[in-house]
Amino acid sequence: MNPTTHMNVPIGRTSLLESEIQSIIEPLRSGWLVQGPKVREFEDKWSAFTGSKHSIAVTSCTAGLHLSLAAMGIQPDDEVIVPAFTWIATANVVEHLGAKVVFCDIDLETFNLDVQQLGSLITTKTKAILPVHLFGLAADMESINALAKQRQLWVVEDAACGFGSRYRGQHVGTLGHTGVFSFHPRKSITTGEGGMITTQDDELATKLRRLRDHGAAMSDLQRHFGPRPYLLADHPDAGYNQRMTDFQAALGSAQMNRASDILLKRQHLAQVYDEAFAELAWLRTPVHRSSYEHAYQSYSCLFQPESVNPDAVSRINKRRNIWMDALQKLGISTRPATHAVHMLTFYREKYKLSPQDFPNAYAANDCSISLPLFHGMTVEEQDYVIKQVLESAI
Numbered sequence: 001m002n003p004t005t006h007m008n009v010p011i012g013r014t015s016l017l018e019s020e021i022q023s024i025i026e027p028l029r030s031g032w033l034v035q036g037p038k039v040r041e042f043e044d045k046w047s048a049f050t051g052s053k054h055s056i057a058v059t060s061c062t063a064g065l066h067l068s069l070a071a072m073g074i075q076p077d078d079e080v081i082v083p084a085f086t087w088i089a090t091a092n093v094v095e096h097l098g099a100k101v102v103f104c105d106i107d108l109e110t111f112n113l114d115v116q117q118l119g120s121l122i123t124t125k126t127k128a129i130l131p132v133h134l135f136g137l138a139a140d141m142e143s144i145n146a147l148a149k150q151r152q153l154w155v156v157e158d159a160a161c162g163f164g165s166r167y168r169g170q171h172v173g174t175l176g177h178t179g180v181f182s183f184h185p186r187k188s189i190t191t192g193e194g195g196m197i198t199t200q201d202d203e204l205a206t207k208l209r210r211l212r213d214h215g216a217a218m219s220d221l222q223r224h225f226g227p228r229p230y231l232l233a234d235h236p237d238a239g240y241n242q243r244m245t246d247f248q249a250a251l252g253s254a255q256m257n258r259a260s261d262i263l264l265k266r267q268h269l270a271q272v273y274d275e276a277f278a279e280l281a282w283l284r285t286p287v288h289r290s291s292y293e294h295a296y297q298s299y300s301c302l303f304q305p306e307s308v309n310p311d312a313v314s315r316i317n318k319r320r321n322i323w324m325d326a327l328q329k330l331g332i333s334t335r336p337a338t339h340a341v342h343m344l345t346f347y348r349e350k351y352k353l354s355p356q357d358f359p360n361a362y363a364a365n366d367c368s369i370s371l372p373l374f375h376g377m378t379v380e381e382q383d384y385v386i387k388q389v390l391e392s393a394i
């Protein structure tokens, strides 16, 4: 490479095999476009991979989180506990039901819910906890479930980034009352937009299947292949339309044929980064915890040229942004790992919050950085990122 040119390495890149792209043609030709046989096939593969009893495909993870809370009967005046550092959708679904978001700070080591603080946030109005398995690392589900059981709360796992992530050998999404995955293109398996709800609870599964389909007691597929296809279903609920299309499901289903390879590739890339950056005191790479299998939806680090504490955050933030600028000029895309939701205008104003109310979420917001990691990443691309990071003037 001559010195004036450089590579361009995106933060993520969708990599679909030609056979996966071709897989969408069959449902388009079949005439069955919405929630038909391909949706069922994708759900079955998802259940087999995660070990979930039920898998229910929907239009996005956000829709699945919303449907979960709706199925649990969350309503105005209820409180739902949400980590302060997560994608905004985790909190928005609580707002969509008119309930109150109660933020909980995170553990800066894992970027996940700080279970030490959880108990003190529970009131008589609390109805649910919404832990997030951020970036592919499971939240401390044993502590969360123990508290939820004791206080009779629902647990909805936000497993948007959770494909392949295991906690004590069990796939995330099978640990709470429901779990919800995302198939947005930044995720390991993609259908463009899309989501999957998992649950072990038969009653919730029935309710969720209805709610995604206008509240219908029977899906179109069941009706068409049932004894009396000419009669319409009853609607026991005023449901929503959150059905996945069959061509999206075909794309998801085709990728599930190499689900283990996708996961292994991402874990391998993360291991190469871990080893390359092991000596960098200023960059804390994702933590390893025994009994947790990290699935690396993203490779999210903490930039720590000095100790990260509330007084240093704004200083470190300036330096992080200068570093991000420098990497961008070299063609390497990076991102803050995600955002602190309590610092975003809607939540800051509605709940009158300041950054320091959740100091670890604030620090993560300002000092985190995700480096490019995607399962189609080439050795050359990763070597280039490693070289530029190691040569950075921090």
Ligand SMILES: Cc1ncc(COP(=O)(O)O)c(C=O)c1O
Pocket: 060, 061, 062, 063, 086, 087, 089, 090, 132, 134, 158, 160, 161, 181, 182, 183, 184, 194, 195
């Ligand atoms: C933690 C988390 N929750 C929820 C979502 C929303 O997922 P979707 O875009 O599928 O609605 C995302 C998406 O990035 C996410 O990262």
